[in-house]
Amino acid sequence: MNTQVLLKSAYSQNPKLLPQEIDQLLALALHKKPEYIYKNQDKELLLPAIKKFNKLLRRKQQNYPLAYLRGYQEFYGLKFLVNKNVLIPRPESELLVEQALKFIKKIKNPKIIDLGTGSGCLIIALAKNNPRPAEYLATDISIKALRTAKTNSRRLGLKNKIKFIKSNLLNKIPQQKFDLIIANLPYLTFQQLKEPSIQQEPRQALLAGKDGLKYYQKLLKKLPAYLAEKYLILLEIDPKQKNQLESLIQQSLPNSKIQFLKDLAGNIRVIKIFK
């Protein structure tokens, strides 16, 4: 069977998938870029490649994201390995990196911590793009996520630059003063977790109790003891949490300033707390 015939039959048998998605899966099965598919429509395909393609199609029908199928995701111009133990980095989280980079420019040898590091995308993108000395710490409650983050750090040339620690929020972090705290902790509710496109991602990376605030609420109580005199805290949030979070912050950090930043879709996505 050639490429064209195989694709035609896959398009008609998988009406829920976009033709481009199906093309990408075939490219993946052949270990080629999608352009190859378009340029080789008459190419006869071997049985193992066809079997691999059919397996990928079945996975895609079960809502497996392409990033898990191919094993990586681009974030902030870098390639991060991903697997079922880590959340797939989202483009909107790049906002945290941009803001963090702006802030650390002004500080000499800043101490930085990333809570709930997952694939390590935030702290690694930060360390790769900050040309000046800094101390980097990253935590996660999942040892498997930390292993992936460490691998990403090493593959991206940052061996030993970032310290990775298994910790439930700040529990295992000795008290010290951080200039910058970044966190994209789970913030979804049970209801939001039903969304089909996120079914294959780790529940532990997404769910945060009834109101989605379980972790940020706990964190905000502990944070004051860990802050340098001048600090910046960047939290990724759900737009609906704005008002509740604002009052939680006012309780824990009454002297701080608060700003909300919108993502490219125009939704409030990041909360900036600073002094």
Ligand SMILES: C[S@@+](CC[C@H](N)C(=O)[O-])C[C@H]1O[C@@H](n2cnc3c(N)ncnc32)[C@H](O)[C@@H]1O
């Ligand atoms: C939404 S994901 C974010 C991952 C990554 N920072 C990113 O932006 O793609 C949240 C991460 O927090 C971790 N996590 C969940 N509960 C935690 C806790 N109590 N303490 C530390 N990390 C936690 C999860 O394992 C997951 O890796």
